[in-house]
Amino acid sequence: MKLTPESLRGHLAERLLPVYLISGDEPLLAGEAADAVRTAARSAGFSEREVYFIERAGDWDEVRAAAAARSLFGARRVLEIRLASARPGTAGNATLVALTEAHDPDTLFLLLAPRLDRDAQGADWVRAVEAHGAWVPVWPVDPERLVAWLRSRCRKLALEASDEALELIASRTEGNLLAAHQELSQLALLAGGARLTPDIVLGSVADSARFDVSRLGEAVLAGETARALRVLGGLRAEGTEPTLVLWALTRALREVWSARGGGAAPPWQRRGAALGKALRRASSLPFTALAQRAARTDRVIKGRVPGEAWDELMLLTLALAAPAV
Structure with a gap:
C-alpha cells in the first residue's frame, strides 16, 4: 500500500x-x-x-x-x-x-x-x-504551492492571514517547511487572534531594529534617494536578511503599479503620502526594467547567478527612488 x-x-x-x-x-x-x-x-x-x-x-x-x-x-x-x-x-x-x-x-x-x-x-x-x-x-512542497501550504497550516493554528503576509513568510523561509511552521507558530502567539499582516510578520523579525524594512519602502516611494540608501546601509549593518529587503522593495514597486491603475492606497497615512509622491513620477518609472532587476536580485540572493546581493539591492533601490526625468 x-x-x-x-x-x-x-x-x-x-x-x-x-x-x-x-x-x-x-x-x-x-x-x-x-x-x-x-x-x-x-x-x-x-x-x-x-x-x-x-x-x-x-x-x-x-x-x-x-x-x-x-x-x-x-x-x-x-x-x-x-x-x-x-x-x-x-x-x-x-x-x-x-x-x-x-x-x-x-x-x-x-x-x-x-x-x-x-x-x-x-x-x-x-x-x-x-x-x-x-x-x-514525503516530497518537498513546490515553491508555487508553498503559500497554499502555509494557508492550510494557518487553518490548523486557527490563524487568519493575508495573502501578502503568507507570501512574505514563503519568501523568508525559502521552502524550509520546518522554519515556516515555527514562524507561523510564533506569529500565532504574537497576533493574539488578530489577522496576520505583513507588518506583524516584519515586526516579529526585527521589532527592536533601528532600521525597519518598511521605512525603506517608504523612502523609495517618496523618491528620497539619500534616505533610502541610509536605511539600506543600516539594514545591512544590522544583519537583516536580503530576502526581507527585496520583499520591501518589490512591495513598493507593486504598490506604485497598482495605484497607477486606480488601486487603493495603503490605509496608513505616512505610506499613503509616500505613494502619492511616487505616482507623480510614475510615468518615468521603467516598470519592466525594474521587475527584471528585482528578478535578477532574487536569483543572486538565492545563489542561482553570480553577484553580490547587497550591490543588487542598492541598484534596485536607486532605480526605484530615481527622480522624474
Missing part, C-alpha cells in the same frame, strides 16, 4: 498495519508522519519503543537480535529503524524483507529513510513493505 502524508491520518484511524516506511528529505512532514504512526501504535497498545540507527552493515545483527527477542514484560512494541541511506545493502535488504514478512502481532516496524530514487523504490524490501504494510513517500 502506498499512502500520502495527507491520507495517512485517515488510514491510521481505521487500521494499523504491521510495517510503515516513511521516506523523504523534508524533516517536518516526515517527522509528523512518523509521530502519527507512533501515536496510533500507542493507542493500539504498543507501549514500548526501541530505536535502531543503521549506519553500517554490522548494525543489522542488532536489529535481527532485537526482533527475535521478546519484551521482558511481554508488552507490544514498536521497532523503529532509521536508515542513513536509501540503499541498506544486501544484509539490510534481506533483513528488512524477513522482518516485514514475519507478521509478529506484538511488533510494529517503523522504517525511516531518506528519499528513495527510482532504483531504490524497486528494491525487494520496499516492495515487501508495500505488500504487507504501507509506504509513505
